[in-house]
Amino acid sequence: MNSPQDIKVAVFASGAGSNTQKILHYFKNHSRIKIALIVCNRSKAGVLDIANKETIPTLLIEKSVFEETGYVPELQSFGIHFIVLAGFLWKIPPVLIQHYPENIINIHPALLPSFGGKGMYGMAVHQAVLEAKEKESGITIHFVDEIYDNGKIIFQAACPVELDDTPESLAQKIHHLEHTHYPVEIEKLVEKAFGSLGE
């Protein structure tokens, strides 16, 4: 049941959705924070099946409209307070950032500021980390601004890169870190930003 005091979060995701699944599970019975909407730009994305199974409303978006309006009216009609990106690749337009200042976060599968920027997603990130012979990689949770992977860093966690790691084995370690930390960090940030709502 939704109540007017709920703090409503939208998850933007367009991939398999393993992070979204963990986030939905973590907040399922949360007293204040509700995952109220899944926003997706691919009609065949696995994350839509997850949303449907969990009976969370979804919004399938189109690039030209996104760039122009940021879907702000739709997000407002769902009463969204906070936006979490979890495998969403489109750049966030200025109009959306202006409506949700400091209230949009992303997770990146490497230790920013290294291995970020346009085109740095999925296996390309892990491949680049291995080619650079890094001794560790990890995850970065950061605020979203108008430049890819550029906003203020909120949280990082690292894992070792072993000599026999492949992009796939590294991806697995990174996913484990993401699933462990992202829901907890979302909770902390949302509570900090909106904890007094309705009091």
Ligand code: GRF
């Ligand atoms: C994650 O690795 C995240 O860091 C990146 O996109 C990936 C999404 O994976 N931004 P999933 O769809 O949640 O499994």
